[in-house]
Amino acid sequence: GAVVSQHPSRVICKSGTSVKIECRSLDFQATTMFWYRQFPKQSLMLMATSNEGSKATYEQGVEKDKFLINHASLTLSTLTVTSAHPEDSSFYICSAEGQSTFTAEAFFGQGTRLTVV
Amino acid sequence: AQSVTQPDIHITVSEGASLELRCNYSYGATPYLFWYVQSPGQGLQLLLKYFSGDTLVQGIKGFEAEFKRSQSSFNLRKPSVHWSDAAEYFCAVGGRASSASKIIFGSGTRLSIRP
Numbered sequence: 069g070a071v072v073s074q075h076p077s078r079v080i081c082k083s084g085t086s087v088k089i090e091c092r093s094l095d096f097q098a099t100t101m102f103w104y105r106q107f108p109k110q111s112l113m114l115m116a117t118s119n120e121g122s123k124a125t126y127e128q129g130v131e132k133d134k135f136l137i138n139h140a141s142l143t144l145s146t147l148t149v150t151s152a153h154p155e156d157s158s159f160y161i162c163s164a165e166g167q168s169t170f171t172a173e174a175f176f177g178q179g180t181r182l183t184v185v
Numbered sequence: 186a187q188s189v190t191q192p193d194i195h196i197t198v199s200e201g202a203s204l205e206l207r208c209n210y211s212y213g214a215t216p217y218l219f220w221y222v223q224s225p226g227q228g229l230q231l232l233l234k235y236f237s238g239d240t241l242v243q244g245i246k247g248f249e250a251e252f253k254r255s256q257s258s259f260n261l262r263k264p265s266v267h268w269s270d271a272a273e274y275f276c277a278v279g280g281r282a283s284s285a286s287k288i289i290f291g292s293g294t295r296l297s298i299r300p
Contacts (some may be wrong), residue, residue, distance in 0.1 A: 074228070078268070102288070111275060112229075112290045161228055174279070174288055176221075178228035 070096045072164045074177030081152055081184055087181045089147045091162030097142035098164035102174060103135070106159040118145050142166075152184040187212050189278050189291035197297040206261040206294050208250075208276030218259040219277040219288065220250055229275070235259065246270070253281055271298045 071094040081087045091101055098120050104112040114179045116132075118124035118139035134156075136148040145164070149156055159181050162175035188211045210216055216243025217236050221229040240252040249297050250261045259276060273295050279288035 104290075109295075111292045114287065114289070117287065159226075176229040176231075179226075181226065 070094075072098075072162065072163070072175045072177045074162055075179055076180060077178060078181045079183070081182070083153055083184055084151055086148055086150045087152055087182060089143045089149075089160055089162075089182075091147070091164065091177050093143050093164040093175075095165065096164075096166040098145070098166050099142065100165045100174075101139055101145035102163045102165075103137060103145075103147050104163070105162045106149045106161060106179075108159075112161060115147075129148070150181070154184045157182055157184045169174065187278060187287075187289045189276050189289055191274075191276055191291035191294050193294045194292070195295045195297065197299055198266055199299045201265050204261075204263045204266045204270070204296070206274050206276075206296070208261065208291060209257050209260045210251065210259060210276070210278045211257065212278050217279045218250075218252060219279065220244065220248070220259075220261045221275045221277060221290075221292075222246075224272045225272075232261070232274075266296075266298055268298045268300070271296055 075090045088178045105115050105116045106112045112130050114127050115130045116124045116126045116137050116164035118137045120139050139145040159179050161179040163176045165174045190209045217268050218281040219234045223229050232248045235242050235252045243249050248263050252259050256274045273293045276291040277288045
């Protein structure tokens with residue numbers, strides 16, 4: 069299957085700083101990327117959907133000014149957590165879908181564990 | 186509205202025993218259904234998926250799932266579990282909306298294996 073790489077896998081940052089997480093599709097062009105958030109022992113909650121070259125669509129309750137998503141190329145999407153606070157600590161996972169991939173199948177990155185201290 | 190229900194939060198089975206994880210979904214159209222497995226601190230691995238055709242689908246690691254439209258279910262099964270199967274399992278439903286699909290996850294079932 070297609071490969072999606074997420075970086076970094078773990079990051080610790082100080083409260084008030086910003087953190088950028090990258091999601092790359094390594095062997096296909098990702099026309100759409102999704103960002104999920106997972107709290108401990110909970111399910112994945114979709115945060116936003118981004119299409120290459122356009123603004124991301126955020127799910128209800130997700131602050132778009134806090135979670136900045138950029139999908140500037142067909143292989144890269146970034147999620148920036150701005151002015152991070154301890155409550156932003158979570159596991160963030162991206163997934164990517166391309167036009168050439170299976171209908172409705174998205175491929176997931178390995179996730180990023182964010183800890184805000 | 187789309188939703189996925191996994192009624193079992195935590196299941197413990199003995200190694201070598203059979204396993205069935207339940208999943209019910211609510212979806213307005215023909216759903217695309219998935220089962221993912223997540224080991225602690227790791228990302229998601231796709232076990233199997235159903236789009237159309239044969240309602241009994243085979244996946245990796247000896248898992249299978251059966252789509253039952255009349256029951257809106259997509260239960261995951263394995264005839265004999267191994268200690269390495271201990272993990273969190275997520276059922277998910279997706280579909281196409283315009284040019285992109287959106288996958289909705291269930292709350293997950295944590296599987297523990299008794300030696």
